[in-house]
Amino acid sequence: MLKDITIGQYIPGESLIHRLDPRTKILVVIIYMTALFIINNAIGYYFILLFSLNIILLSRVPVKYYLKGLKPLLIIIILTVSLHIFMTPGTIIAEIGPLAVTKEGLKQGVFMGTRLILLVTVTSVLTLTTTPMTLTDGIERLLNPFKRIGVPAHELAMMMTIALRFIPTLIEETDKIMKAQMARGADFESGNIVQRAKALIPLLVPLFLGAFRRADELAMAMEARCYRGGENRTRMKQLMYTSLDTGAMFITIIFLMFAIYTRLAA
Amino acid sequence: MSIEIKDLYHTYQVGTPYETHALQKINLDIAEGEFIGLIGHTGSGKSTLVQHLNGLLKPSQGQITIDGVDISQKGIKLKEIRKKVGLVFQYPEHQLFEETVLKDVSFGPQNLGLSVSEIDKRVRNALEVVNLDYLEIKDQSPFNISGGQKRRVAIAGVLAMEPKYLVLDEPTAGLDPRGRDEILAQIKELHRRLKITIILVSHSMDDVAKMADRLIVMHDGEVELNGTPREVFQKSEILKAIGLGVPTVSALLYSLKAKGFEVRTDLLNMEEAKEEIIKVLRMRRGKNA
Ligand SMILES: Nc1ncnc2c1ncn2[C@@H]1O[C@H](COP(=O)(O)OP(=O)(O)O)[C@@H](O)[C@H]1O
């Protein structure tokens, strides 16, 4: 069960998308989301689908990873789509018991479903093709201009980096402690809700103690290496824009303008 | 009765780019009463292998039989298996959680559904085996005692379940030399007195060589060597090639042999080695005279 967690999962590769600068990728995703919410008719959706499919193919990440990312959201997607199909007033085209399907509802439902699926999938392209470290680096650099109005860009990015770095460690630790307590006959899987909650104590106490111990050690190790925040800090891997990034931004902006056009024209 | 492992394979994270073949074609028999040393350097698959012995991990392929029961079949009572095969994890003190030592050591027996008096008896025994004073330590917090004591309390937590087979995954990791020798002596004593089958996992030849009846050497997920310590140390080239080397005493005898002294190389303890070296030196002197 713990193995199914895919947050921050990165699939190594050399594709065009992998090689883009993280700042470009983050900006493209933001523009893409904006476009996704501007578009409101079939022609628009047709083009955004085409655009998204191209990105997915270019990433060269096996499709099953995208499907895996969608799985936890399946219920929300189905719920949203059904609400739209059954709850939108308009011309009735079919009736299932007390529920009426309207033409407008069907259209809205399909649009909303597509929107949600594309939203999740294209965000997955970002996280699947960018290492968490590079991603936070990109976020820090994008937030840099806002430092002047008091946004602690470096601290935020460092906190994110550390959190992301420790997700796999904590999962591993949880797995190990669970197994160790199971070896002592602990049972995490049966019993009523009170029994189950109680069964978690032997897992949670060592887990928290371990996390605090690690945090302490990490703080010490960072201080021993003279870490004192973002000021004057240089970096080992400089982010660099290439012509690839310029190209990607150019295509995305054209795409955004097109999205606005389809809405205005309709 | 025994543990039998037949054609065992284990692969982690199947179908991802991080797929690891941690175990491959493992075939082993472990008889009751044996003292096994399971050796291999980090990442060779030792921990993966021992977690199969009480059903914490499921084989990707293959079969594990404990006292005639195939534990990988569906519907098997894993609690029964875990009662029989005790597993002490690496750094077991990280799994302590109760307010007092007494409560923590009782956790295992309680899960087995034993009576209060039986639990009490077992906790006393287990603490005695690891050389801790029951009255002195029982009400202390397991977080306020020394590192070596924590380790021993954690080991007692598994011993209190009175397993028939006891597996210890690197029980001496991170201890100072004295703590290490104490734990090893207690394990040896356990085997001698209670005739428990012991599987001692280690990456140090010196630790296990003197104690084990049989050594199983793992490398890259496979069993590379399997035999008595003497048999295994005869294959010093293989051991060196996989980065393990031989115990200090054997190393000394091998280098003497390389320098032209006709000593036996299959000796393990200091005393035997001393006798052998004196014997060879006397013979030399005799020849030269
Ligand atoms: N939970 C896990 N997920 C993925 N790979 C693992 C996991 N545990 C161990 N491995 C991998 O399996 C191999 C064997 O590991 P392990 O059994 O821990 O070896 P040892 O105990 O001899 O050091 C290593 O390559 C390790 O990286």
Ligand SMILES: [Mg+2]
């Ligand atoms: Mg290990």
